[in-house]
Amino acid sequence: MSDTPPARPQPEPLLDDEDLDLLDDFLDSERVGEDALDLISAHGYLVALAVAPRDVEPAAWIAELFQGEPVFSDDAEREQILGLLEQLRRNAIAALEQGLLPELPFELTLDSMAPEETPIGDWCAGFMEGVFLDEAAWFEEDEEATATLLLPFMALSGLFDDEPDMAEFTANTSRLDTLVGQLPELVLDLYLHYRVPPEAPKPKPRRKQPAGRGPGGGKGNRKR
Template identity: 80%
Template sequence: MSDTPQPEPLLDDEQLERLDDFLASERVGEDALDLIGSHGFLVALAVAPSEAEPSAWIAELFQGEPAFGDAAEREEILGLLERLRCNAIAALEQGLLPELPFELTLDGLPAEETPIGDWCAGFMEGVFLDEPAWFEEDEEASATLLLPFMALSGLFDDEPDMAEFIGDGTRLEGLVRQLPELVLDLYLHYRVPPETPKPSPRRKKPAGRRKA
C-alpha cells in the first residue's frame, strides 16, 4: 500500500456547484475570481503564515461587494467560502492532501489555458494579499516552494528567470501531479518549526590522581 494519503475533498459536490452557480452569475463582478480561482485563493489562505481579516480576503476575492439576493444568501455564500478555507486548514493540519477540483494533467496545453493555471493564479492572489509575510522568515526557501505555483499560474511568463522553467513541459507535468503534496509541503514549512539539534552530553573529565 502507498503511504501517500488520499486527497481530502474540501467541500462536497453540491456545495461546490452552489458556489459555482453564484460565482458565475451576473450578480458577481467580471473581475471576481471564479470557482477554480477561489478554491486556489482559499487554499493559499489556509497555508498562509498570517491570517487575513475576512473583510480583506472577501473584498479581494469578489473585487467589491456582490449583489446578494438577501442577507440569507450572503451568509450562505460567505459561509461556504469560509468552510472551504477551514476544511483546508483541518486537512493540512492532519497531514492530508487537499483534493483539487480538476484533473492533475496539462494534456500538452499551456498551464494558463487550463483550470490548473486558473487555480494557481488564484493561489498566488492569496499570496499577494500579504506577500511580505510569506517571505519574511526564510525568503529563499519560500521562493523555492512557491516556484511551481508561480510557474503554473501564467502570471510570471514575462520574467526572464522563469522562461527555462516554463519551457520544460515534462517538468511542469510532474509539478501538476504533485500539486496537492506541494500545498502540504508549504503548510508544513510555515507551521512546523525546524528541529533544533539536541545538545551533546558533556563528557565527564577523568578524575585526577590525588597527590600523595
C-alpha cells in the same frame, strides 16, 4: 517483506460537490463583478489563505475575492455563500494540519496544453492572489526557501511568463507535467514550511567525571 511502495493517500475534499456547485453558480452569475474570482481561482485563493503564515482579516480577503460588493438576494444567501468560502478555508487548514492532501477541483494533467489555458493555471493564479494579499508575511522569514517552494505555483499560474527566467523554466513541458501531478504535495510542503518549527539541535551529552573529582580534575568536596 513486500517492496511495494505505500499507496498514495487519497486527497481530502474541502467541500462536497453540492456546496461546490452552489458556489460555482453564484460566482459565475451576474451578481458578482467581472473581475471576481471564479470557483477554480477562489479555491486556489482560499487554499493559499489556509497555508499563509498569518491570518488575513475576513473583510480583506472577501473584498479581494469579489473585487467589489456582490449582490446577495437576502441576508440568508450572504451568510450561506460567505460561510461556504470560510468553510473551504477552514477545511483546508484541518486537512493540512493532519498531513492530508487537499483535493483539487480538476484533473492533475495538462493534456499537452499550456497551464494558463487550463483550470490548473486558473487555480495557481488564484493561489498566487492569496500570496499577494500579504506577500511580506510569506517572504519574511526565509525568502530563498519560500521562493523555491512557490516556484511551481508561479510557473503554472501563467502570471510570470514575461520574466526571462520563468520562460526558460516553463519551456520544459515534462517538468510542468510532473509539477502538476505533485500540486497537492506541494501545498502540504508549503504548509509544513510555515507551521512546523525546525528541530532544535540536540544537546551534546556531557562527559561523566570520575567519582570524587570536581570539574577541575581535583578531589571534590565531600560531605562530612
